[in-house]
Amino acid sequence: MKTKLFSVVAFLILLGSCNKPKLIEIDSERLLETVKILSDDSYEGRAFSKPGSKKAQNLILERFNEAGLQPVFNNNLLQEFSHTFKGKNRQDVFPIEKPNQNYSNVPDTTAYGANIVGMLKGESAKSIVITAHYDHLGVRDDKIYNGADDNASGTAALFTIAEYFKTRPTKHNLIFAAVDAEEIGSLGAEYFLKNYSDKSNINLNINLDMIAHSDYDPELFGCGLFHYPDLRRPLEKINSDKVILLFGHDDPENTEQSDWTFSSDHRVFHRQKIPFMYFGVPDHKDYHRHTDTFGSINQDFYVEAVKIIIQAVENLDEHLAD
Numbered sequence: 406m407k408t409k410l411f412s413v414v415a416f417l418i419l420l421g422s423c424n425k426p427k428l429i430e431i432d433s434e435r436l437l438e439t440v441k442i443l444s445d446d447s448y449e450g451r452a453f454s455k456p457g458s459k460k461a462q463n464l465i466l467e468r469f470n471e472a473g474l475q476p477v478f479n480n481n482l483l484q485e486f487s488h489t490f491k492g493k494n495r496q497d498v499f500p501i502e503k504p505n506q507n508y509s510n511v512p513d514t515t516a517y518g519a520n521i522v523g524m525l526k527g528e529s530a531k532s533i534v535i536t537a538h539y540d541h542l543g544v545r546d547d548k549i550y551n552g553a554d555d556n557a558s559g560t561a562a563l564f565t566i567a568e569y570f571k572t573r574p575t576k577h578n579l580i581f582a583a584v585d586a587e588e589i590g591s592l593g594a595e596y597f598l599k600n601y602s603d604k605s606n607i608n609l610n611i612n613l614d615m616i617a618h619s620d621y622d623p624e625l626f627g628c629g630l631f632h633y634p635d636l637r638r639p640l641e642k643i644n645s646d647k648v649i650l651l652f653g654h655d656d657p658e659n660t661e662q663s664d665w666t667f668s669s670d671h672r673v674f675h676r677q678k679i680p681f682m683y684f685g686v687p688d689h690k691d692y693h694r695h696t697d698t699f700g701s702i703n704q705d706f707y708v709e710a711v712k713i714i715i716q717a718v719e720n721l722d723e724h725l726a727d
Contacts, residue, residue, distance in 0.1 A: 426644045426645050426646050426647075427643075427644065427716055429569070429712040429715050429716065431568075431569060431708070431711065431712065431715070432565065432568070433708040436562070436564075436565045436708060436711060437704055437707070437708070439464075439468070439557075439561035439564060440553055440558055440561045440617065440699060440702065440707070441553075442464065443461060443539070443553075443557035443560060443561060444551040444552060444553035444698060444699050445551070445699075446549050446551065447460070448460055448461055448551070449543060449544055449549060450541050450542050450543040450544055450549050450551060450552060451539060451540050451541045451543070451552060451557075452540065452541065452542060452543025452544070452588075453498070453516065453518050453543075453585060453586045453588070453589055453592075454516035454517055454518055457543070458518065458539075458540060458585065461539050461540075462483070462519055462521060462539075465521040465539060465563075465583045466482055466483060466521055469482050469523040469564075469567070469583075470482070471564075472523070472567035472568050472571055472581075473525070473571055474523025474524055474525060474567060474581060475523060475524045475525070475526065476522075476524075477522045477523065477524050477580060477601075478522060482521055482522060482523050483519050483521055484519060484520040484521070484522050484597065485517065485518070485519045486517070486519065486520070486585075486592070487515050487516065487517045487518075488515070488516060488518070488586070488592050489514070489515045490513065490514050490515075491511075492511060493508050495508070495511050495512070495513060495514050496508055496511050497589075498514075498516075499514050499516070518540075518585035518586050518592065518593060519585055519593075520582055520583065520584045520593045520596065520597050521539075521582070521583040522580065522581070522582045522583075523567075523580075524578050524579065524580045524581070525567065525571065525575070525578065525581075527575045527576055527577040527578040527579065527722075528574060528575070528576050528577075529576055529577060529578075529726065530578075530603075530606050531576070531577050531578070531606050531607075531608050531725070531726070532577055532578040532579070532580050532603075532606055532608065533575075533578070533579055533580070533607075533608060533609045533610075533611060533718065533721065533722060533725070534580045534609070534610045534611070534674070535563060535566065535579060535580065535581050535582070535610075535611045535612075535718070536582045536583075536584055536597075536610060536611070536612045536613070536670050536671070537556055537559030537560045537562060537563050537582075537583055537612070537613040537614065538556050538559070538560075538583075538585070538586075538587030538588070538591075538594070538669070539556065539557070539560040539583045539584070540585050540586055540587055540588055540589075540593075541555060541556065541557075541588060542588060542693065545695075549695060550693070550694070550697065551695070551697060551698045551699070552697055553617065553618075553697050553698050553699045553701065553702050554616075554617045554618040554686075554689075554692075554697050554701070554702055555614070555615045555692065555693070555697055556614050556615060557699075558613075558615065558616045558617035558702065558707060559612075559613035559614050559615070559616055560583055562613050562616060562711045562714065563613070565711055565715075566581070566711070566714065566715055566718065567579070567581050569715055570718070575718075575719075575722045576722050576725075576726035577608060577722050577725065577726065579718070579722075582594075582597055584597060584670055587614070587669060587670050591669075591670050591672065591673050593670075594670035594673040594674075595673050597673075598673050598674065598677060604677060604679070607674070607679050608680070609636075609680050609681065609682065609725060610671055610674035610675075610679055610680070610681040610682075611681070611682050611683075611684070611714070611717070611718065611721070612669055612670050612671035612674075612681060612682070612683045612684070613685070614668075614669040614683065614684075614685050615685045615686050615692075616684055616685060616686065616707065616710045616711070616714070617686075617702040617703065617704075617706065617707035617710065618686055618691065618697075618701065618702050618703055618706075618707075619686050619689075619703050619706045620689050620690065622649060623647060623648045623649060623703070623706050623709070624648070624649045624651055624686070625648050625649070625650055625651070625685075625706075625710045625713060626650075626651050626652070626653060626654055626665075626684070626686065626687070627640055627650060627651070627652050627682055627683070627684055627717070628653065628655045628665045628666070628682070628683040628684075628685070629655055629666075629671070629680070629681050629682045629683055630652050630655065630682075631653075631655040632655060632666065632675065632680075632681075633680040633681070633682075636680065636682060636721065636724070638724065639717075639720035639721050639723065639724040640652070640682070640717055640720065640721070642716075643713055643716045643717060643720065645709055645712070645713055647705065647706075647709040648706060648709040648710055648713060654687075663687075665683060665685070668683075669683060671683045682717065682721070684710070684713075684714055684717070
């Protein structure tokens with residue numbers, strides 16, 4: 406009888422331990438401070454090709470170097486690119502006064518941006534690419550669109566995730582890409598993938614875009630399982646007692662949810678048939694408004710969201726290596 410009782414107790418203890426959130430230790434103060442810095446007025450909304458964007462690039466380079474990331478392109482963490490805007494597209498991004506209806510008086514404009522890309526070497530030739538766009542909307546009508554949630558939150562998370570795995574080797578190479586020009590059509594992500602020579606060895610893209618602002622229930626969404634259901638099992642193993650991880654926003658037939666499949670930089674990978682997981686929150690009252698400031702994010706939610714994403718990287722790394 407004692408033996409049976411011991412077995413039952415041992416099983417219950419094991420069951421309870423499986424449901425406990427994993428202890429993930431990160432420097433939450435520095436994480437929050439980085440979001441605050443990137444969304445400061447001095448960055449002027451980090452618009453593509455503007456001085457505030459260059460300032461953000463310098464900070465990202467500094468943090469990638471601190472994390473010990475190795476260059477992926479041409480022995481340089483900085484991957485510069487240009488894009489020529491024409492017609493309506495040029496008017497949308499760099500507007501002039503009184504454009505003709507057919508935009509015939511709108512001159513072509515070539516602008517310059519950059520991705521910052523670095524890698525932690527894994528145990529195999531396979532890679533997981535973790536992306537977050539650092540650009541935002543800049544200054545409009547004399548108001549600074551600081552983009553704290555969109556997407557200083559994802560950019561700052563890259564540094565924290567890289568620091569976490571710096572001393573925890575993974576099966577895959579972890580490629581961290583802070584990409585430019587998402588707000589005007591994922592130009593940076595497209596340039597990254599177009600120039601990445603070993604696409605067949607990319608097992609997964611994890612995209613982080615708006616992970617710090619939850620107005621109501623503390624809910625973080627993982628989007629992509631409708632397209633890549635094989636990724637569900639490792640994600641269902643994630644436990645948190647502070648944030649609810651939900652799956653969805655990826656089924657075009659679901660009329661109760663908007664479809665995020667093509668809503669951010671992960672679309673570039675999906676179109677190339679590279680599996681993706683996108684972590685983000687639904688649009689909120691500060692989305693694409695000048696009120697998306699550091700003061701409007703949910704700090705405790707954000708810190709826990711980053712811990713959940715770290716668990717996702719760990720679990721998916723193991724799962725995809727099998």
